[in-house]
Amino acid sequence: MIINHNIAALNTYRQLSANNISSQKSLEKLSSGLRINRAGDDAAGLAISEKMRGQIRGLAMASKNAQDGISLIQTAEGALNETHSILQRMRELAVQSASDTNTATDRAEIQKEVDQLAQELARIGNTTEFNTQKLLNGTFTGTFQIGANENQNLSLQVNDMRGFALGVVGSVNYTVTATVNLSTNTTQDIADGTYTVKKNDSTGKYELINSSGQAVATSTDGKTYTAVTPGDDTFTFNDAVISGTVTIATDSGTTTATGTAAVTNSGLEAGIYTYNVTSGELKDSSGQVIATSLDDKTFIDAAGKTLFTLGAAVTADTTFEVKGVDVSNQQAANSAVTTINKAIETVSAERSKLGAYQNRLEHTINNLGTSAENLTAAESRIRDVDMAKEMMEFTKMNILQQAATAMLAQANQLPQAVLQLLR
Structure with a gap:
């Protein structure tokens, strides 16, 4: 009989410690609801679960x-x-x-x-x-x-x-002025006044119509207007004036014609803004630069797209207007x-x-x-704990823990038998 080493107690203590560890793991799983709480619980399962x-x-x-x-x-x-x-x-x-x-x-x-x-x-x-x-x-x-x-x-x-x-905006319009050429005589064939510009569908020419409905001048291209026979006076705009009105007025001996010219619109939206050209820059009403020009004729936006080109360079601040699709006459409408x-x-x-x-x-x-949903179900089968099964395991470990505690107490009593030999 020996007393320095109680082998029975050591064995029982080892079993008790193992049962304690198992019980703690079961408690952790039951309290978290997870079968895998750390990589040590299931290394491969953890990697698969995290990927899912x-x-x-x-x-x-x-x-x-x-x-x-x-x-x-x-x-x-x-x-x-x-x-x-x-x-x-x-x-x-x-x-x-x-x-x-x-x-x-x-x-x-x-x-x-x-x-x-x-x-x-x-x-x-x-x-x-x-x-x-x-x-x-x-x-x-x-x-x-x-x-x-x-x-x-x-x-x-x-x-x-x-x-x-969508194609439902009109041309770029701006005011142009031309000096009347009196040709070989000094008589002004077209009287001062305001005339309506209208296209004659039968002749294909643009006409200046007076208040009596008579044509006082005609043009084939909307730029150069010539007084009707027997007149020969002409005036030429830089860009075509094919709609609206033309006003002819004499000031200080110089007769000028003023009208609204239309140039091809290649990118400006209808007049939600009033566009102004100042020093080679086309700006909207808020002052934002829409396009620039090196020659004051061709205006190009930041993307390199040409918005419109004038017949001649503008030499002063000029206002440009873009309207909706033209419905001003039967043919256009x-x-x-x-x-x-x-x-x-x-x-x-x-x-x-x-x-x-x-x-x-x-x-x-x-x-x-x-x-x-399907991946969640798959991940749940890997990661989540089966509560019923784990409770069964915890109950087993709990009973074994109590039994091991009792047996450890018994094993600790065994060395006391040596005292009987010492009496």
Whole structure:
């Protein structure tokens, strides 16, 4: 019999310590609800679970991205709904103006509304935004991340839906002045006054019509006007004057003709802004520089696009105006109907495209939800604890712990038997 080493007690203590550790692990799992609380619980399972968690959270964020994408599309499509309404009204006005039951005064009033509608198209296109990003001015090209992994995305480009892109804005107009050439005589063949510019459909020439409805001068190109027979006086504008009015006035012995010239518009929106040229810079009413020119004739924007070119350089501050599609006469209004039809079709195509993207994203959201649900279930089977099974294990460890404690007490009593030998 020995007393220095109580082997039975040591063995019992070792078993008790192991039971304590197992009980603590079971308590941790039962309190957290997780089978894997640290890498030591299941190293491979932890790695697989964390990978799945990355996928699950990525899928959840991708679903949110898709929902945000739908919100962006709905914002753009909602604005285009009003664009459609504006174009339908413009078409209605064009049809009205195409009838010669309207006088020139009537058409002038119709043109005013068309101009305002064209301005509103520009305003909608320039101000429609989602999260500060402009949607309808042709600059939006976006990529939506709709998956949990790299390159799982969807690209969307929204086309320019403003008036110029739709073809429903007019020319660039500005005031031009020409000196009348009295030719070989000193008699002024065209009297001072204001004349209406009108195109004669039968001759194809532009005419200056007086208050009596008579043509006092004609032009084949809208630039050089010559007094009708027997007159021979002429005056030449730098750019064509083919609509509106021309005023002829004599001041200090010099006779001048003033009219509104129209040059081809290659990029300016209808007069939501009044454009001004000063020292080679084209500015809007807010003072923002829209384009610049090296020769005061050709104006180019920051992207290198030519907006318009004048017949001659402007030598002083000049105001330019852009109106809506021309409905000022029967021929122009008749042509405008087809132009506006094309614009309506363009907007319809863009809205259809946006609607298709929205439907696609809705299916994407459904798929992402299903994938996230299935991955969550798989991750749960790896990471979560089976409460019933673990409770059974904890109960077993608890009983063994109590038994080991009792046996340790018994083992500690064994060395006392040596005292009997010492009596």
